Amino acid sequence: MSNPSILILPGDGIGPEVMVEVRRVIDWFGANRGLNFDVTEDLVGGAAYDAHGTPLTDETMAKAMEVDAVLLGAVGGPKYDDLDFSVKPERGLLRLRKEMDLYSNLRPAQCFDALAGFSSLKSEIVSGLDIMIIRELTSGIYFGEPRGIIEDNQGGRVGVNTQRYTTDEIRRVARSAFELARKRSNKVCSMEKANVMESGILWREEVQWVHDNEYPDVELSHMYADAGAMQLVRWPKQFDVIVTDNLFGDILSDCAAMLTGSLGMLPSASIGAPSETGRPKALYEPVHGSAPDIAGQGKANPIACILSFAMALRYSFDEGDAASLLENAIEAVLAAGHRTPDLIGEEGRTPLTTIQMGDEILKSLDSLNQA
Numbered sequence: 001m002s003n004p005s006i007l008i009l010p011g012d013g014i015g016p017e018v019m020v021e022v023r024r025v026i027d028w029f030g031a032n033r034g035l036n037f038d039v040t041e042d043l044v045g046g047a048a049y050d051a052h053g054t055p056l057t058d059e060t061m062a063k064a065m066e067v068d069a070v071l072l073g074a075v076g077g078p079k080y081d082d083l084d085f086s087v088k089p090e091r092g093l094l095r096l097r098k099e100m101d102l103y104s105n106l107r108p109a110q111c112f113d114a115l116a117g118f119s120s121l122k123s124e125i126v127s128g129l130d131i132m133i134i135r136e137l138t139s140g141i142y143f144g145e146p147r148g149i150i151e152d153n154q155g156g157r158v159g160v161n162t163q164r165y166t167t168d169e170i171r172r173v174a175r176s177a178f179e180l181a182r183k184r185s186n187k188v189c190s191m192e193k194a195n196v197m198e199s200g201i202l203w204r205e206e207v208q209w210v211h212d213n214e215y216p217d218v219e220l221s222h223m224y225a226d227a228g229a230m231q232l233v234r235w236p237k238q239f240d241v242i243v244t245d246n247l248f249g250d251i252l253s254d255c256a257a258m259l260t261g262s263l264g265m266l267p268s269a270s271i272g273a274p275s276e277t278g279r280p281k282a283l284y285e286p287v288h289g290s291a292p293d294i295a296g297q298g299k300a301n302p303i304a305c306i307l308s309f310a311m312a313l314r315y316s317f318d319e320g321d322a323a324s325l326l327e328n329a330i331e332a333v334l335a336a337g338h339r340t341p342d343l344i345g346e347e348g349r350t351p352l353t354t355i356q357m358g359d360e361i362l363k364s365l366d367s368l369n370q371a
Contacts, residue, residue: 014074020302
């Protein structure tokens with residue numbers, strides 16, 4: 001049998017730097033655990049625009065459709081701000097999500113004990129936090145039609161975006177949430193704005209239908225999205241799995257991200273329907289973005305990107321033990337006090353470079369693997 005395949009798209013800004021460390025981790029698993037992957041690499045975002053005049057070529061899109069998983073670094077940067085909307089770096093990422101039909105975005109918010117003091121909330125509020133936000137990713141207001149900026153008959157301008165959801169779109173992401181909850185604490189909270197939006201009413205009704213007809217064993221609650229935002233900063237550990245639409249998921253997952261203290265720590269997965277191999281179409285990426293202000297300086301934290309690979313091990317390759325090993329190695333590194341600049345809290349502590357953090361994670365993997 002051939003090895004499972006991964007397409008790496010480092011992208012822009014700090015993307016290439018953190019992806020180098022992911023490649024080292026992938027190589028470690030091949031050399032030490034017999035987990036070998038066929039890895040190819042290509043361009044996306046601004047890097048693709050610079051080379052080809054488009055943020056994602058048809059050839060790269062075809063590769064993404066063929067592989068078992070895509071690992072993406074980051075896209076965008078200020079040098080591309082004046083480009084036409086149709087060729088901005090972010091359009092490459094949106095095309096991947098849309099054409100791969102990656103409708104379920106998994107955004108974990110986990111607070112490692114060693115970093116509880118870095119959250120803006122009290123340590124006792126976030127210590128041990130482990131929640132998962134599932135965001136619908138391919139519909140809603142980001143893709144609804146009609147959209148655009150038009151002139152009204154008074155000479156002014158009107159911006160139009162359409163919030164649109166179908167039964168099937170809601171039910172399939174709800175199933176993702178319930179399936180994941182069964183592997184965790186068996187609890188789902190669905191968030192929308194059913195009090196003011198018809199799409200919210202439909203969302204609540206359809207999620208309830210999936211629960212009643214297919215997952216009655218899972219505890220389900222409903223909450224308005226604005227109340228959910230308040231509860232995330234008031235008492236986040238009341239939640240386990242949160243499922244919500246594209247717009248609210250974008251906002252709520254960033255809110256939850258900061259509970260952990262640093263965007264440099266947070267991975268994500270975007271999952272679609274199973275392919276012919278039985279594996280789902282999937283794209284894994286860190287949450288932190290391209291961070292152009294520190295690109296090329298060795299300051300980037302590679303942990304979020306490495307944890308994204310851990311998610312790939314778990315959700316695309318059914319290698320839960322390997323994923324846990326990698327997560328435990330990272331936790332041990334943090335517990336030992338190793339920090340990149342984004343995690344420096346004490347005066348006088350010398351931060352690690354991106355490469356040095358990668359070195360420490362590999363050493364930790366060696367130690368745990370021999371235990």
